Amino acid sequence: MIDPAAVEQVRELATAAGTASRRLALLSRADKDAALRAMADALDAATDDVIKANAEDLQRGRDNGMAQGLLDRLTLDAGRVAGVAQALRDIAALPDPVGEVVRGSTLPNGLEIRQVRVPMGVVGMIYEARPNVTVDAAGLALKSGNAVVLRGGSAAASTNRALVAVLRKALVAQGLPEDAISLLDGGGHDAVRALMTARGLVDLLIPRGGASLIQTVVTESTVPVIETGVGNCHVYVDVAADLDKALAIAVNAKTHRPSVCNAAESLLVHRAVADDFLPKVLAELGGAGVRLHTDEASGAAAEQAGVAHEDATDEDWGTEYLALEMAVRVVDDLDEALEHIRTYGSGHTEAIVTEDRAAARRFTHEVDAAAVMVNASTRFTDGGEFGFGAEIGISTQKLHARGPMGLPELTTTKWVVEGDGQVRA
Amino acid sequence: MIDPAAVEQVRELATAAGTASRRLALLSRADKDAALRAMADALDAATDDVIKANAEDLQRGRDNGMAQGLLDRLTLDAGRVAGVAQALRDIAALPDPVGEVVRGSTLPNGLEIRQVRVPMGVVGMIYEARPNVTVDAAGLALKSGNAVVLRGGSAAASTNRALVAVLRKALVAQGLPEDAISLLDGGGHDAVRALMTARGLVDLLIPRGGASLIQTVVTESTVPVIETGVGNCHVYVDVAADLDKALAIAVNAKTHRPSVCNAAESLLVHRAVADDFLPKVLAELGGAGVRLHTDEASGAAAEQAGVAHEDATDEDWGTEYLALEMAVRVVDDLDEALEHIRTYGSGHTEAIVTEDRAAARRFTHEVDAAAVMVNASTRFTDGGEFGFGAEIGISTQKLHARGPMGLPELTTTKWVVEGDGQVRA
Structure with a gap:
C-alpha cells in the first residue's frame, strides 16, 4: 500500500x-x-x-x-x-x-x-x-x-x-x-x-x-x-594476446576511473600465457594500489612476484567493486573464459585481448553484452567516446x-x- | 505466492x-x-x-x-x-x-x-x-x-x-x-x-x-x-473532408474486419459537415449491420435517416467493440476531435479525412499514436500492408x-x- x-x-x-x-x-x-x-x-x-x-x-x-x-x-x-x-x-x-x-x-x-x-x-x-x-x-x-x-x-x-x-x-x-x-x-x-x-x-x-x-x-x-549501469566487466587475455597491449588494457580498464560502470572488475588470463603475463600485470596493478583477489594459479604468481593478494571467493567473481579491487583468474582456454563471463558478467562490457582472428570472432559473436571490445579498454563504452555528444546512461537491458x-x-x-x-x- | x-x-x-x-x-x-x-x-x-x-x-x-x-x-x-x-x-x-x-x-x-x-x-x-x-x-x-x-x-x-x-x-x-x-x-x-x-x-x-x-x-x-494490440481507433471526418473518401474510409475501417485491433471503433464528424455526411454514413453502416451508439446530434441524424441507433454512454467512447458496433459523435472542430482522441484513444491508429493541409499537419503532429492516417483506412496498420512480410503483433507501447x-x-x-x-x- x-x-x-x-x-x-x-x-x-x-x-x-x-x-x-x-x-x-x-x-x-x-x-x-x-x-x-x-x-x-x-x-x-x-x-x-x-x-x-x-x-x-x-x-x-x-x-x-x-x-x-x-x-x-x-x-x-x-x-x-x-x-x-x-x-x-x-x-x-x-x-x-x-x-x-x-x-x-x-x-x-x-x-x-x-x-x-x-x-x-x-x-x-x-x-x-x-x-x-x-x-x-x-x-x-x-x-x-x-x-x-x-x-x-x-x-x-x-x-x-x-x-x-x-x-x-x-x-x-x-x-x-x-x-x-x-x-x-x-x-x-x-x-x-x-x-x-x-x-x-x-x-x-x-x-x-x-x-x-x-x-x-x-x-x-x-x-x-x-x-542502466551495473557493470561487472571482464578483460580476457587470450593465448594469442600481444602482452604489451594486454598489460596496458588491463591496467587502464581497472585503474583509469575505478568508480564507474565500464571499469573492469575481473581479469581472466589464458593458462599458456599466465607465467609470462601475471607477474607483470599483478605487479603493476598492485603498484597502482589495486587490491587483488586471486584464484589458486594467479595467487601463486602473485606470491612469486611478491605482490599482496587474497583468495578470491565465489562472491568476488560476481562483484562490481567500483573501486581499486580486481578479481583474477587463470582459465584453461577461450571456452572457459566465455563460460566464466556467461556466469558472472552483467551484460555491460567485455573485452578480449588477442591477435588471433578466430578467437576475436568467437568472442564478439558469443559474448552477450551491450559492448564487446577487441584489443581495447572496457572504458570506451561511453556516449562521449562513441561520439553521441551526450549520454543519459548506459543501458544494460535488451529492449x-x-x-x-x-x-x-x-x-x-x-x-x-x-x-x-x-x-x- | x-x-x-x-x-x-x-x-x-x-x-x-x-x-x-x-x-x-x-x-x-x-x-x-x-x-x-x-x-x-x-x-x-x-x-x-x-x-x-x-x-x-x-x-x-x-x-x-x-x-x-x-x-x-x-x-x-x-x-x-x-x-x-x-x-x-x-x-x-x-x-x-x-x-x-x-x-x-x-x-x-x-x-x-x-x-x-x-x-x-x-x-x-x-x-x-x-x-x-x-x-x-x-x-x-x-x-x-x-x-x-x-x-x-x-x-x-x-x-x-x-x-x-x-x-x-x-x-x-x-x-x-x-x-x-x-x-x-x-x-x-x-x-x-x-x-x-x-x-x-x-x-x-x-x-x-x-x-x-x-x-x-x-x-x-x-x-x-x-x-500489443488494444486498439480503440477513431476516424475523424474534418470540415474539409472529401465526403466520398470519408464514407469509404469510415465504412471500411469499421466493417472490413471488425474483430481486429486496427478496426475503427468511433466516428467523429465535424459539425459543419454533419448534416451532409451523417445520413449517408449512418445508413451505410446501419445497412452493413453495424450497431450504432450515437451522441445527441448524430442520434438526431440517425432518427431523420430512419437508422436504428441507441444513445452512447461514456463507456462507449472507451470501448474496443471488436464487433459490428460503432460510437458516433459530432464535434465542434479539430480541437474537440483531438481532445476526444487524447481522452479515449488507446494509442493504436487514428485517422483524419481532410483535404486541408493544415488540419492534416496538426492531426499527424498532435495525435499520440503508433500510426496516424490521413485519408486512409485505419485497417492499414499492419505488418503485411507495411511490407514487413510477417508480423508478430502490433505494439501500442512506446519502448x-x-x-x-x-x-x-x-x-x-x-x-x-x-x-x-x-x-x-
Missing part, C-alpha cells in the same frame, strides 16, 4: 508534466535550443544562490557523517556550476532527434508511409546525490521534446530545489511551460513507489545509480524502465536501447501514413 | 531454452531457412495427426459450450494446416535481421565501432486459442535467432502439443536443439505467473490476445514486455517497438568495438 498522499502528489506532478509535454513535442529545434541557452545563462546568473543551497546539503551531510567521497560528489562550486551550465549549451549544439525519418516508403497502393521520431512524453529520472544529473537530465529531456519528473537523492534536496527553480523560471521567461521540468520533492520511499507505478502518466523511467536502486526500480516498476544512450534513445516513433482515400480490399 | 512447482517448471524450460538460444544465435541464415522449410514439410506430413489432436480440442470446446466464433478460430483442417506450413516457408524467404549493421564509425582514436543486430535470447509468447499463432511465433523466433517458450490457450492444448511435437522433431532432424521451441503446458495461471516473473531467464514477453490478458501481463510481469512489429523488432543490438591496444587517456 502506497501512501495516498504520495500517489496524489505524483499524479498531479505527472499530469501537469503530460500537459507540458504536448507543447514540448511541437517545439522547433530553434525554440528548444534557445530555451537551453537561456537555462544555462540563468544558472550562471544564479551561481551564488545555488552554492548557498548546496552548502545546506553539505552541512547536513557532514552532520550525518557522510563519507568524504560522497561529499565531494555533492559539492558545487562556481567552477562546477559553470560546467553544468556549459553542458546545457553543449546539448543545444547537438542535433534534434525529433522529426527524424527513420524509414519510409510508398506502398503498392500509393500510401506514403514514414516512421518519424517523436518524444516519449513524460520521462521520470530517479538518481542519487549528484546534482549535475538534475541539470543534465532536464536538458536532455527538453532537447528530445520530453517533460521530465526528477527524483534526486535526499542528500541533495536543497541543491536540487534551487537548480530546478532556476530552470523553471528560465522556461517561463522563454514562454514555455514550467512543468516541462519538475522535481518530485519529499514523500520518502512512497513518493518513489508512486512514481514507479504511475503507469499511463509516466512513459519511461530511467534509474541512475547503484545496483540496489536499479534493482528496486526494475522489479517494482509498472512504468516501462530502462535499466529499446542497449549500451550508451544518447538523445535518440529518449524518443519513440510514430508511423505517419498519407493517402488519398485508400481502403483495404 | 506462485506454486513452486510452476516456478520450477518454468525455470527448467527457460533454462533449456537459454542454452538452445546460444546455438541459435550463431546459426547462418541458410541453416535457419533450411530448418524452417523442414518444419513446414514436417507439418504437411503430419496433417492427419494435427487434425486428430485438433478434433479433441474442438470436442472439448463443444462440450464446454464454446461460442461458434471461437470454435471457428480454433479449427484446423487440411487447408489451414497447409496455410500454417506455408507461413513458415514465407518466413524463410524473408531477410535475416541478425547481423545487420545498424550504424558504425571509426572513432578519432582509430577504434572501429559498429552496432550489430543480435537475437534477444529467449522470447516468451502468451496467447489465446488460435493454433496458427503457435507455428507463426515459433517460425518468427527461429528466423530471428531466438528460442521461444509458447504459452497458448488451454482450449487449444491438444493442438498445440501436436504442433510443437512436430516442430521439435523437425529441429532435431536438422541437427538443431529441440529446446529452441518449447511449450509451457498445464500449470494453470501459476504457470503464466511464473513465466511473467522469470526475470533473467526470459528476455522478452509478448502477450497476444484480448485487453484483459495484455493488461495482466503488462502489470504483473517483471520480464520486459511488449504490449522498443511501436506499431506493426516485424523480425527486426525481435532483435536487440550489440556494440562491437575493434582496436589495436587503445586505452583511455
Whole structure:
C-alpha cells in the first residue's frame, strides 16, 4: 500500500508534466535550443544562490557523517556550476532527434508511409546525490521534446530545489511551460513507489545509480524502465594476446576511473600465457594500489612476484567493486573464459585481448553484452567516446536501447501514413 | 505466492531454452531457412495427426459450450494446416535481421565501432486459442535467432502439443536443439505467473490476445514486455473532408474486419459537415449491420435517416467493440476531435479525412499514436500492408517497438568495438 498522499502528489506532478509535454513535442529545434541557452545563462546568473543551497546539503551531510567521497560528489562550486551550465549549451549544439525519418516508403497502393521520431512524453529520472544529473537530465529531456519528473537523492534536496527553480523560471521567461521540468520533492520511499507505478502518466523511467536502486526500480516498476549501469566487466587475455597491449588494457580498464560502470572488475588470463603475463600485470596493478583477489594459479604468481593478494571467493567473481579491487583468474582456454563471463558478467562490457582472428570472432559473436571490445579498454563504452555528444546512461537491458544512450534513445516513433482515400480490399 | 512447482517448471524450460538460444544465435541464415522449410514439410506430413489432436480440442470446446466464433478460430483442417506450413516457408524467404549493421564509425582514436543486430535470447509468447499463432511465433523466433517458450490457450492444448511435437522433431532432424521451441503446458495461471516473473531467464514477453490478458501481463510481469494490440481507433471526418473518401474510409475501417485491433471503433464528424455526411454514413453502416451508439446530434441524424441507433454512454467512447458496433459523435472542430482522441484513444491508429493541409499537419503532429492516417483506412496498420512480410503483433507501447512489429523488432543490438591496444587517456 502506497501512501495516498504520495500517489496524489505524483499524479498531479505527472499530469501537469503530460500537459507540458504536448507543447514540448511541437517545439522547433530553434525554440528548444534557445530555451537551453537561456537555462544555462540563468544558472550562471544564479551561481551564488545555488552554492548557498548546496552548502545546506553539505552541512547536513557532514552532520550525518557522510563519507568524504560522497561529499565531494555533492559539492558545487562556481567552477562546477559553470560546467553544468556549459553542458546545457553543449546539448543545444547537438542535433534534434525529433522529426527524424527513420524509414519510409510508398506502398503498392500509393500510401506514403514514414516512421518519424517523436518524444516519449513524460520521462521520470530517479538518481542519487549528484546534482549535475538534475541539470543534465532536464536538458536532455527538453532537447528530445520530453517533460521530465526528477527524483534526486535526499542528500541533495536543497541543491536540487534551487537548480530546478532556476530552470523553471528560465522556461517561463522563454514562454514555455514550467512543468516541462519538475522535481518530485519529499514523500520518502512512497513518493518513489508512486512514481514507479504511475503507469499511463509516466512513459519511461530511467534509474541512475547503484545496483540496489536499479534493482528496486526494475522489479517494482509498472512504468516501462530502462535499466542502466551495473557493470561487472571482464578483460580476457587470450593465448594469442600481444602482452604489451594486454598489460596496458588491463591496467587502464581497472585503474583509469575505478568508480564507474565500464571499469573492469575481473581479469581472466589464458593458462599458456599466465607465467609470462601475471607477474607483470599483478605487479603493476598492485603498484597502482589495486587490491587483488586471486584464484589458486594467479595467487601463486602473485606470491612469486611478491605482490599482496587474497583468495578470491565465489562472491568476488560476481562483484562490481567500483573501486581499486580486481578479481583474477587463470582459465584453461577461450571456452572457459566465455563460460566464466556467461556466469558472472552483467551484460555491460567485455573485452578480449588477442591477435588471433578466430578467437576475436568467437568472442564478439558469443559474448552477450551491450559492448564487446577487441584489443581495447572496457572504458570506451561511453556516449562521449562513441561520439553521441551526450549520454543519459548506459543501458544494460535488451529492449529499446542497449549500451550508451544518447538523445535518440529518449524518443519513440510514430508511423505517419498519407493517402488519398485508400481502403483495404 | 506462485506454486513452486510452476516456478520450477518454468525455470527448467527457460533454462533449456537459454542454452538452445546460444546455438541459435550463431546459426547462418541458410541453416535457419533450411530448418524452417523442414518444419513446414514436417507439418504437411503430419496433417492427419494435427487434425486428430485438433478434433479433441474442438470436442472439448463443444462440450464446454464454446461460442461458434471461437470454435471457428480454433479449427484446423487440411487447408489451414497447409496455410500454417506455408507461413513458415514465407518466413524463410524473408531477410535475416541478425547481423545487420545498424550504424558504425571509426572513432578519432582509430577504434572501429559498429552496432550489430543480435537475437534477444529467449522470447516468451502468451496467447489465446488460435493454433496458427503457435507455428507463426515459433517460425518468427527461429528466423530471428531466438528460442521461444509458447504459452497458448488451454482450449487449444491438444493442438498445440501436436504442433510443437512436430516442430521439435523437425529441429532435431536438422541437427538443431529441440529446446529452441518449447511449450509451457498445464500449470494453470501459476504457470503464466511464473513465466511473467522469470526475470533473467526470459528476455522478452509478448502477450497476444484480448485487453484483459495484455493488461495482466503488462502489470504483473517483471520480464520486459511488449504490449500489443488494444486498439480503440477513431476516424475523424474534418470540415474539409472529401465526403466520398470519408464514407469509404469510415465504412471500411469499421466493417472490413471488425474483430481486429486496427478496426475503427468511433466516428467523429465535424459539425459543419454533419448534416451532409451523417445520413449517408449512418445508413451505410446501419445497412452493413453495424450497431450504432450515437451522441445527441448524430442520434438526431440517425432518427431523420430512419437508422436504428441507441444513445452512447461514456463507456462507449472507451470501448474496443471488436464487433459490428460503432460510437458516433459530432464535434465542434479539430480541437474537440483531438481532445476526444487524447481522452479515449488507446494509442493504436487514428485517422483524419481532410483535404486541408493544415488540419492534416496538426492531426499527424498532435495525435499520440503508433500510426496516424490521413485519408486512409485505419485497417492499414499492419505488418503485411507495411511490407514487413510477417508480423508478430502490433505494439501500442512506446519502448522498443511501436506499431506493426516485424523480425527486426525481435532483435536487440550489440556494440562491437575493434582496436589495436587503445586505452583511455
